[in-house]
Every structure is written in C-alpha cells, then in structure tokens.
Amino acid sequence: MNERQGGPTVHKAQSIASEVRRRIVEREWRQGDRIPDEAELAVEFDVARSTVNKALQLVADEGLLDRRRRAGTRVAVNPARKATFSIPIVREQIEQAGMAYSHRMVTQRRSPVPAQVAVRLGLPEGEILLHLRTVHYGDGKPIQLEDRWINPHAVPRLEQADFRRINANEWLVRNYPYLRAEFGFSAENANRRDARLLQTRQGQALLIMHRTTWSDLGPITTVRIAFQPGHFVGTEDATERSPSRQGNAQQ
Amino acid sequence: MNERQGGPTVHKAQSIASEVRRRIVEREWRQGDRIPDEAELAVEFDVARSTVNKALQLVADEGLLDRRRRAGTRVAVNPARKATFSIPIVREQIEQAGMAYSHRMVTQRRSPVPAQVAVRLGLPEGEILLHLRTVHYGDGKPIQLEDRWINPHAVPRLEQADFRRINANEWLVRNYPYLRAEFGFSAENANRRDARLLQTRQGQALLIMHRTTWSDLGPITTVRIAFQPGHFVGTEDATERSPSRQGNAQQ
DNA sequence: TATACCAATATGTCTAGACTTATTGATGCG
C-alpha cells in the first residue's frame, strides 16, 4: 500500500483547477449544471479526494463554482465575480515612476470627528481623533492629497510618530497591520482647497478614493485621497488566484 | 494510533489563523520577525502539520505573512495588502435600491476599434468589434452609461443576442464566464454626450470605471462606465478571506 | 395535507506520513 514514486510539489490541484475552469469556459459544464462529485473526479484524475477538494475550493473561491454540502457542486450562474486589488504605496508608486518623492503635512491636530467621518469609522460623533492633511509630491508636483483621521485608541504610541519626517501612510503600514479594510471610489469637482493644494483649477474632476482600516482594537484610520487630475487607479488580476503573495496597500 | 474523537469540521485551521493574526496585530510577533516553524506550531496547537500549513497559507494569502521554503515564515513588513471587490450587477443593484430598472441601447454597430481601446484589449487596432452604448436607468433616471466593445471571436453566437431586450452586461455574465479581469477608476469632467445621456451638465465630475475581461479565447469585452454624479463604488472586505463565496461582478 | 423524522449523500475538515524542492549556511578549494 505504498506504491508512490513521482512525488508531490507538482501542483496536481492547480492542474485540476485549470481543467475545471476550461470545462466551464468551454461550456462542457454549463451554468447551473451539477458537476461530478469529488469522489468521481478523484477517480477520473487519479488523485486523492482531498486534492480534488482543494482544486474545487480554489475554483469556487474564484466564483466559478458554487459548492454546498450534500447538494453538490454547481457551475455558478453569475460566475467569476471577485477581483483583488493591488495598490502601490504612495512613495513607492511615485519613486517607481522615476520621480523624486516628497511630502508636506498641511494640517495636524486633534479634533472631534465630524458626523460623516464618524460613520465611516463606526465611532460616535465628536470623538477626539488625530486629523492630518498631507500632500504627496513627485518631482515637486502634487500627485495626491490625503485627508486622514487616525484613531489613537487603536494606535498606541501615536504621539511618538513624527509625520513631518515619515508620512502617516508608511508609518501606519509599517507598524499597524490591519485585519479588515474598505475601499471606495467616487469623483468630485475640485473645491477651492483641493485645487490649491493640487495646483489645479476649481471644478476639475478629481478621482477620490476612500479607505478605512480596522484591527481588533477598532478602527485604525480612514482616509480620503484626492488624486491629481487624470490619475488612474487600476486593479490587477481577479478570479485566478495566484499562489504567490504580492501587491501593496496604503493605509 | 487512532485516539481521535472530537472530529473535524471545527475549523482548527481558522482558529490557528486567528491566533496568528492576533499575535501579529498585538505585536507579539513583530514585522520582519521569523515565527516558529510549522512543526513547532503543530506541537503548540496540538494539530497536524498540514493544519498549521493551511492556517499559515491563509494568513499569508492575506498578506500578513511572507513564507519561503527553508527560509521560514516571517511577519510581512508591508502587511495586508489585498482587497477583494464585490460589485453588484447593474440591474440587481438598481432593483435592490428599490428602483425600477430599465435600459436603453443608444448605439449598436460593428466598427474598427480605436487605438486606445485596442490597447486595453490587446488586439490590433482596426479589428472589427461590436460597439454598444447603453444607458441604465432607475425609475427612469439615468444611473450609468456604458460604452462597450465586444470581441466576437471570444463570444460565439453573439449575433443571436438581442441587446435591446437583455443588456449586454447580463447576457455576457450569464453566458460567458471570464478567467481574468482588470478594473480601473478615474474621474472625468462630463463631456457633451455624457452630460446629455446622464442628464447632467457638462463639466460635472463623473466617476469612470474601466473593465476588461478575458477568457482563454482572448479578450471578451471592455467597458467604460460613466456613473451618475455623486455615485460611490465600494469594495468589501480585504484581508480576512471568508470561506464562503459571494459577491457579483459586471462584465 | 402538513409536519416531523430519518437515512443517504456530498462536501468540510483533520490526521499522520511521505516525498519534493528552494534556500541557507557551512565547508573546502583555487
């Protein structure tokens, strides 16, 4: 009972997942169809059931399959719905574009959160948080403008940080891992302050990105980032989960 | 050699992953630290090594850990960088907001792709694709405007679809699963046509979403969606991979 | 007819053991 030889690390699960994707994409298995169960596929591909299980979980995580106990595995009716984001850290992003990075802190003070921000953070209005406004520059030209609120209760030693030297984004990322994040995008016509800080004209369409992060100590920070006109924020990938880790995020 | 009793389906891997996250977040393990190897943790938590492996892979996929063969597992220096997107299908989105959905096809014709679009699709300029312009309405008011190119080579039976009855988004999603997708956001001041179709004024800041999808037959479709002024597109989650599947995407 | 219950089933999860492979760190050589 031990007639193995080839040995693992050959990604059988990955190949099975690919084959499953192929059958779905080429319509051998149609949307809504029940596919053969794990045991059958294990026989077909000549692998252990757990290997099939792993493969199907991969594909299901991508959204192409729906799996339910006892009910079996079906080809998803609304397939492939996830996309993973990969957003460079401001400084890296700017430096990777071959520009010299710098930043300027425009505001730093403790003040009561306005209602709108409190909602994003899930905190009561009026709580005293640290409020920062920072402009990030590439070769001296403004690239993005961030308006940030930091929750001191979730960020011990916040006082010790000098945000004129290291920007809040980097400091938080390096020191305060988060467990959950929410992103959002919208567009706004530049108001007077945005226009001034980004050195553009009022009314210019700006891409606005909101981001809020949490650890188990509560909300860490929420930011509103206004990008230079014309800026494009792209995601990479979707669906096909890569086994390797990569990417970045701003906090 | 068989003294088990409690039995699985208790998510030991998940609990271990949570504990690992906790140690990272609470800085018992600092950024850059090497953590105990799988065998040690298996002893500590009294589980099989493969269970620890699974737990650590989960956390590594979230970005909190970096793992390398022989080198061991370290707490990531730039942690937690992924966010998964979950975007409702237009019609569902509008209906879920309690509005009556309708759509209107403004343009439908085959024409040569302009250079800009060809680049997004990775096709030669001038290829003949199907070009559609559609406005989606909620309670009769324009919600979003999509400008779409569809590649007939990746979409068999394209002729048989009647996009006046079912919108392209839904038709594609139901029939043509994709394997890869790219998203992007930007902001533009509404031009004359955008303004007319969205019933707003020129110059208004519009959130623009670009999306391109591929199957193994090549690029399927690329869309530029212009949202009604004030529209907000949010992502959900990040990091903490949920074992269940959910969410939606537009094609 | 509606409900409660039960057996069968397919997936979910874990274990213990084995083999594979990238990478490190030490050793020996030119």
Added chain:
DNA sequence: CGCATCAATAAGTCTAGACATATTGGTATA
C-alpha cells in the same frame, strides 16, 4: 577572498483514511 559544493532545513504538496455536518428526499405520523 571569492566561488563551487553539499547537507540540513522549512515550506509545498500529495495520499489515504476518518469523522463531521448540512441538505435532500423520502417515509411515517398527526
């Protein structure tokens, strides 16, 4: 001192088997 080589290590993957549990569909009961 720089470089090639090699053994040890830690993660990566797979297997076979077991138990867990949600769901289904049928059967018996009120």
